[in-house]
Amino acid sequence: MDTSQNEIVELVQATNVEFEGDMLHVALSDGRRVSLPLDTISWLSWLASATSEQRANWSIEPGGYGVYWEELDDGFEVMHLLNVQPLA
Template identity: 45%
Template sequence: MSTLLPTAKVKTDSRAIAVEVDMDSLHVTLADGRMVSAPLEWFPRLRDASPAQQAKWRFIGPGIGIHWEEIDEDISVRSLLVAEM
């Protein structure tokens, strides 16, 4: 007989609250504490942008995505979580 232990129900909040771009990756911190990273190879416009352009981003809505006006790039948080690119 197996005994199943109850699992805690964790509330997730997948709104972005912080963004960082380094030489190789895009890093997004979510409101629930998760950190999601993706290689810049997935986002050629962001990869090819200057560091100054990479740093000029804004949230889309309440953090459902990130927008870079100068390079016309939009990345949704959902696309980072699903990652079927």
């Protein structure tokens, strides 16, 4: 069976979100945990500048494809987390 990268990403869902200082941790349905430093990922600057209370008020989108912060009116899709390039 030939499964493309996009199909794999579509099958993976977010199941939990945690913060540790300025690190974002997202648990995925396949058992992986993606951890990103908020201060070095430019497209997460809105989350880096949020308060702890704002960060804690997240919800997983239906189907688990993304995470959304209603108070911040922003969020991201799991596929974007999985496509982040390593720092050089």
